[in-house]
Amino acid sequence: MQHTSPLAALRSLLKERELDGMLVPRTDAYQSEYCAPYDDKLEFISGFDGSAGLALILADRALLFVDGRYQVQARQQVNLAEFEIHHLHDEPIHLWLHENLSAGKRIAFDPLLMVNSQYESLRTSGCDLVAVNDDPINEIWAARPAIPRGLIRQMPDEISGESTASKCARVAQALAHEGVDYLALTLPDNIAWLLNIRGSDIPTSPVPLSFALVKNDGAVEWFVDDAKLQQLDSSVLDAIIVHHPDAFLERCQQLAAGKRFLLDGDNTPVAVRFVVEQGGGEIKWQPDPITLMKANKNGIELEGFRSSHIQDGTAWVNFLAWLSHEVPLREAAGNPVTELEAQEKQLAFRQECDNFIEQSFGTISAAAGNAAMCHYHSAPETNFAIVGNEFYLNDSGGQYYNGTTDATRTLNFGQLDSQRRLHYTAVLKGFLSLISLQFPQGAQGHQLDAFARRPLWELGLDYDHGTGHGVGHNLLIHENPHRMAKKVNPWPMVPGNVLTIEPGYYLAGSHGIRIENQVEVVPSVPGFCKFASLTLIPIDLSAVELPLLSEQEIAWLDDYHQLVRETLSPHVSSIARPWLIEATAPVRTQRM
Structure with a gap:
């Protein structure tokens, strides 16, 4: 029997096996955040290629559960005539099953693709969970990519x-x-x-x-x-x-x-x-x-992180100097720089670094409304121009032999309206609130998360993602167990931990803003810790309402920019050096 879609083929096999439905997660047997194409069964069945999600395939309905980062993206990638979009955390799958399916429904799952904690929560749904070691998707995926066999x-x-x-x-x-x-x-x-x-x-x-x-x-x-x-x-x-x-x-x-x-x-x-x-x-x-x-990095690993960030910061500055010159020039000439062109140029600058291996994740190069999708990735059909009256957001990083980097800058190349400036200022103030914080040693991520959100909360705004995550040493960009988010994270933060700080704000169809530095936890006064920035990249202040910054915030920015300027000046290109000096000028001179 011929089927017009993978979804129809899967339903046919489920019916043959007397199964009422099947769970299809976005993971592999190793719980990888980014799956090899061979293992990406969720994309095969739904078209969604984000890094977190779960599908429930029933005889008459198909549901895709994704978190807040992917609510917009999922609606763009899947066939909405076939799939309903639900929130992965606001509507947990076990509660949805309990509330919407009658007890005893036979729901299949691959036991290599489900961890024990999820299995236990699903057992409370009232459904009959059926472990299938011969996943029916294996049978219908005719053009499946090869098993990865990368050298070690x-x-x-x-x-x-x-x-x-x-x-x-x-x-x-x-x-x-x-x-x-x-x-x-x-x-x-x-x-x-x-x-x-x-x-x-x-x-x-x-x-x-x-x-x-x-x-x-x-x-x-x-x-x-x-x-x-x-x-x-x-x-x-x-x-x-x-x-x-x-x-x-x-x-x-x-x-x-x-x-x-x-x-x-x-x-x-x-x-x-x-x-x-x-x-x-x-x-x-x-x-x-x-x-x-x-997660508790030793001294040699930390030195590697610091060294890799000097290389990465050098590539960033060379890239930002190029952008600042090209964007207005090309826009005026009617041939604007695009998202894809920018990310290719940035990669070329990184490839000039001695210890660079590859990117640490797919670059988020997002202009205007595309940046409202937290994990947007540009493609030819969505490739916006970077222009002066819209934000451009770049979230990218590198895998170096001695470390891993991750940073985000939101950039302005022209005149922005007051709403965008207010939103950018609130995100910056949240970033400064957390990165300058002194906190008790052993504090946990959820206890610090609100410091980054407060300036947005005061405007009645928020963001639907975490504020920070652990980073591996030439390992995974999102490393467990540390995380700063609203959700409880019971792991104490101590000297030697490496995390990101990355508040943001996203207005669908309009703009997205995120400012992110990678930091290490270091000792402060007895019994307390603070964050030391590993990231060395100027922060764009052209979109900031400077009168809204406190003296303490200005002092932090000036100290940080002095560190960036002094550290990177010997390494950046002669073309980029004047831009670096201007971009790291003291805030007080910019207020005059």
């Missing part, structure tokens, strides 16, 4: 700051303390950190897709495609046992009898739970200890 490289100890043996010893000590026999590792960035390796399966995410088991004596079994290992020294492989990834679940079941496994309920596929329990093992649900170890 070593991360030298002189860049990582700690040997694999030392890290394994620390993990073994943690497992002994928890009274468990094995730690099941399913997060590729935790494995990459532990083994001092980096991968290339997914662009911008330098981690190898793999699984691992760590025994409480520090021994490691690594489940990885051996086609990826050609560049690794024998010294790395001699210290571990290598298996094919397909053997991971079977090996967990083989080892389970009489043993205790530590599983992270928020990150481990529920399939691991099923096989451990089937094998007679016991499970201790506990956060993976590597997650916090990895």
Whole structure:
């Protein structure tokens, strides 16, 4: 039987299997934020390509749940005659199922694509969850991309700051303390950190897709495609046992009898739970200890971050100087600079840096109303011109051998109306409120989040995304566990943590504003911490209502811009240097 769409084909298979529906998440077996094309089943079935989402396919309805970042994008990408758009957090899927489906409905899911905490919440829905190991999407996806087999490289100890043996010893000590026999590792960035390796399966995410088991004596079994290992020294492989990834679940079941496994309920596929329990093992649900170890950067890692930000800041300044010259000139000539041209030029400047490898995520190059979509990515059909009476937002970063960068600047090249200026000023004041904050050591992200939102709240405005996230060391751009957002994040912030600060405001169809610096947590007065900026990029003050800034805010900006100017002046091009000096001039001179 011929079907006109993947959705119709999936419904036909669900009917054959006597299933009432199926959950299709935007993830893979490794809980990757950015999936390889091979694993992006949600895009295949719906057309939505954002980094977070979940589809529920029923016989007569199809629902796509996305968070606040993607409400506009989802409506542009999917067929609204086929899919309803819902909010991932305001309408949790388990509540929707409970309120809209009768008890006992058979809802299929792939147990490798669902973590235990989500599985437990869905069990409260009243539906009958049916684990399918032969996902029907595999059967209907005829032109499926190839399985990623990116080569793996070593991360030298002189860049990582700690040997694999030392890290394994620390993990073994943690497992002994928890009274468990094995730690099941399913997060590729935790494995990459532990083994001092980096991968290339997914662009911008330098981690190898793999699984691992760590025994409480520090021994490691690594489940990885051996086609990826050609560049690794024998010294790395001699210290571990290598298996094919397909053997991971079977090996967990083989080892389970009489043993205790530590599983992270928020990150481990529920399939691991099923096989451990089937094998007679016991499970201790506990956060993976590597997650916090990895987030507490050592001195060598922090030096790498600082060095990479000098390179990244140099590329940014060269780019911004080019933009400031080209945008008004090209607009006047009737041949304006476009979003795609700008992001290509910025990448070219980054590629001039010695330690640059690749982008750390897909650049958000967004002019005018496109910037109202928080995670917009320009395409030929949406490629707006950058013009003087509209904001241009650029959110981008780089993967360097010794660090990872992420920064956003919102730029003005002409005359803006009073509403845009007020919105920009409120976002800047929120940014300054948080980045200049002194806070008790061990404070948690949700306790600081409101400092960045208050100036917007005073205008009756807000933004529907987090205020900051952890960043990996030549690892993932969004690194757990630290996060600053309204949602509770129970992880204490201590010296050595690296995060972003990025408040924003978005008015659909009009404009989007975000200002973002990457920061490290450093000691302040006894018992307190503060943020030290890693990002070294001038902040555009041309759209600011300067009389609304306090003396303390002005002092911070002047100190920051002096640091940027003195640090980057020796590195930027001779063409960009005059622009840098002007862009970092003291605020007081701009108020006169």
